[in-house]
Amino acid sequence: MAEAILDALGGVLTRWTMGSAAASAAPEAWRDVLGKEPGEAELRLLALSGQFLEAVVTAEPQAAALQILPDVPRLALPTMPDALRPLVRRVLQQVNNDEGRGEVLHFLAGRGWTIHPADWLPSVEESCAPDIYAKWRDWVQGAASGETKSGRATDELTAETWDLFYPAERNVALRALRGHDPDSARALLQAKLAGEDAKARLRLVEALSERLSEADAPFLESLVANDRAPKVKAKAASFLARLGRASAGEDIAELVGFFEVRTKGQSGCELALRQLKTNAQKARRSNLLAESDFSAFAKALELTPLELIAAWKWGKDHSLDLVLLDIAERSASDEIITALADRIVNHSDCVLKVAPRLTATKRVELAMRMLLGGHNFQTALEMGGPSCRINHALRLPRGRKLLTMLQVAKQAEAKGEKPPQEQVSSQELRALGLIASRTSARQILEELTKAGLMHMGPGQLDMIRLNAALEDLVVEDLVEDLVEDLGVKG
Numbered sequence: 001m002a003e004a005i006l007d008a009l010g011g012v013l014t015r016w017t018m019g020s021a022a023a024s025a026a027p028e029a030w031r032d033v034l035g036k037e038p039g040e041a042e043l044r045l046l047a048l049s050g051q052f053l054e055a056v057v058t059a060e061p062q063a064a065a066l067q068i069l070p071d072v073p074r075l076a077l078p079t080m081p082d083a084l085r086p087l088v089r090r091v092l093q094q095v096n097n098d099e100g101r102g103e104v105l106h107f108l109a110g111r112g113w114t115i116h117p118a119d120w121l122p123s124v125e126e127s128c129a130p131d132i133y134a135k136w137r138d139w140v141q142g143a144a145s146g147e148t149k150s151g152r153a154t155d156e157l158t159a160e161t162w163d164l165f166y167p168a169e170r171n172v173a174l175r176a177l178r179g180h181d182p183d184s185a186r187a188l189l190q191a192k193l194a195g196e197d198a199k200a201r202l203r204l205v206e207a208l209s210e211r212l213s214e215a216d217a218p219f220l221e222s223l224v225a226n227d228r229a230p231k232v233k234a235k236a237a238s239f240l241a242r243l244g245r246a247s248a249g250e251d252i253a254e255l256v257g258f259f260e261v262r263t264k265g266q267s268g269c270e271l272a273l274r275q276l277k278t279n280a281q282k283a284r285r286s287n288l289l290a291e292s293d294f295s296a297f298a299k300a301l302e303l304t305p306l307e308l309i310a311a312w313k314w315g316k317d318h319s320l321d322l323v324l325l326d327i328a329e330r331s332a333s334d335e336i337i338t339a340l341a342d343r344i345v346n347h348s349d350c351v352l353k354v355a356p357r358l359t360a361t362k363r364v365e366l367a368m369r370m371l372l373g374g375h376n377f378q379t380a381l382e383m384g385g386p387s388c389r390i391n392h393a394l395r396l397p398r399g400r401k402l403l404t405m406l407q408v409a410k411q412a413e414a415k416g417e418k419p420p421q422e423q424v425s426s427q428e429l430r431a432l433g434l435i436a437s438r439t440s441a442r443q444i445l446e447e448l449t450k451a452g453l454m455h456m457g458p459g460q461l462d463m464i465r466l467n468a469a470l471e472d473l474v475v476e477d478l479v480e481d482l483v484e485d486l487g488v489k490g
Contacts, residue, residue: 005029009049069143072121073135077114078473087466089119094430094459102128103386104463107434110387112473131172138166162192167200175207182211186219198229205235217243241331246293252300255288261301261311271301271311273320289323294332305336309343314350325353338362345369348379355383364388367435371396377431389437394447402428406453426460433463441467 008027015022023034023041030048034041080088088108095101101120108115109130117136122129124141154161157173165173178185185207193201205223208216216239223236240246257274258281264270276282289297298308314321328340337357344350345366355363367384371377374397380388393399405424412420436444441464448454454461 005052009052012045012049067143070139072117073139075114075132075135077109077112077132079116080108080113080119081471084466084469085116085119087462087469088115090459091462091466092120094426094462098126098128102130103381103434105129105133107386107467108470110474111438111470113470131175134168134172137168141166141168157188159188159191162188167203171203171207174204175210178207178210182213183215186216190219198232201227201229201232202235205232208239212239212242214243217245221245238330241293241295242333244295244333246296246331251288252292252296255285255292255297256300258285258288259301261303264311269303269307269311270313271303271308272313273317286320286323289320290326292327294324294328294330294336297327305332306339309336309340314344314347321347321350322353325350329354329357341366346373348375348383352379352382360385360387371398374398374401377402377428377435381431381435384435386434388435389440390435391437391440392443393432393436393440394444399432402432403447403451406448407451410451410453426457429456429460430463433461433465433467436464436467438467438470438472441465444468 005027008025011025012022015025021038021042023031023038023045026034026041026045030045033048034044088104091104092101095104105115105120105128109132114132121140122133122137124137124144126133126137129137155173157165157170157177162170174185174188177188189204189208193204196204208220220236220240220243224233224240227233227236237246258276260272260274262270262272276285294308295305298305301308303311312321312324325340328337332340334357337354341351341354341358341362348370351366355366358366364384364387367380367388368390370383371380371390371393376398377393380390380398390396394403402424405420408420409423412418432444433441444464445454445461445468448461
């Protein structure tokens with residue numbers, strides 16, 4: 001019967017395509033149901049044929065086009081509650097870049113949750129999501145390539161299990177191994193690195209930043225001398241510089257000639273820029289500085305790295321500030337980076353340059369100092385990441401100002417006046433929602449409700465609402481450990 005109806009529908013579809021009525025060509029079994037009135041008959045035929053084609057007829061794909069995929073891997077953290085998934089989707093729709101989406105994913109992971117795979121799946125090249133999604137990245141890669149890794153009996157990364165890992169999970173496992181057994185991680189890299197392509201080698205070598213030590217120097221020197229990829233060579237050279245093994249270079253004397261160390265008071269000094277006559281000289285100074293090494297530059301000035309940080313006139317020449325920060329981020333030790341960040345915390349655009357080198361705990365500390373100094377919530381988010389858990393956010397200088405700005409804008413709107421030039425942006429409200437603690441998010445909503453400020457533009461308070469509604473599964477004292485274990489930017 002089904003085949004007879006399908007054959008009959010061929011004539012129906014042909015007549016419709018030509019713009020003609022088709023009830024007279026309908027399957028015999030349907031004619032009594034269609035009725036005698038021509039217009040109604042056409043509508044009933046359209047409904048019946050649509051239901052038939054949807055429910056009974058299935059297009060048979062070519063066998064070569066079929067690919068049976070394994071189930072999407074289960075992650076180590078629970079999936080978001082179903083009731084909050086629509087809110088999470090709205091929050092994700094409000095960002096149009098990988099970094100913004102990554103902040104939301106880090107926020108969820110920091111609270112102890114992962115997103116539902118129907119709401120988001122990473123691409124193979126996803127770099128902004130927490131490490132907990134590495135299994136999904138590898139699943140997507142396998143789905144795209146048709147490659148299926150054989151099951152492995154252990155999650156331990158060894159020379160024998162190396163090829164059983166997809167790249168994303170392998171990188172996570174290598175960093176975990178580096179964290180508790182740096183020598184074994186380095187030995188594994190020495191054995192397996194040459195077999196990877198340039199992009200994979202760079203990502204794997206980056207794992208050496210964890211617990212970098214003198215024991216790594218011979219391996220790093222071999223990479224500088226022998227690796228085929230310029231970026232891998234440069235990364236290895238920067239690690240050697242952090243260990244104090246960079247050469248001063250032939251141009252260091254010329255570079256030092258552009259500066260003058262002056263005595264300041266009885267126990268200090270300052271680094272002054274010599275007057276230059278041409279733009280070419282200024283460009284040469286910037287280029288030499290960019291190619292230098294932080295410790296070598298300090299030594300050539302007869303200063304220690306800490307003395308160089310103290311002597312530098314921060315804010316005098318912003319472009320040179322950024323150049324010095326670039327070489328510090330690339331070549332200074334962790335201790336020097338921490339001291340540098342403490343020194344320039346009030347120069348927000350400068351301190352953010354070295355934020356990737358700081359520990360999660362230090363970044364949260366600096367974010368709080370920024371907020372206490374009046375910086376906005378977006379800057380604090382860029383420094384501390386979306387797991388800051390800032391309490392009493394509206395009591396901070398920026399919080400009080402934000403509330404006042406919202407009230408002024410509301411009063412202007414009520415009077416039909418032009419809103420003030422300085423208004424609260426959606427980005428600032430989103431940042432507030434990401435860095436506030438759950439208790440603080442609830443307090444914010446209460447304060448906005450009392451002030452009659454809940455009726456803003458579409459979605460502006462969604463991140464704060466999500467924060468307030470989402471249960472925090474992470475014990476506060478364990479935040480730092482989970483940051484490291486799950487790759488949550490804190």
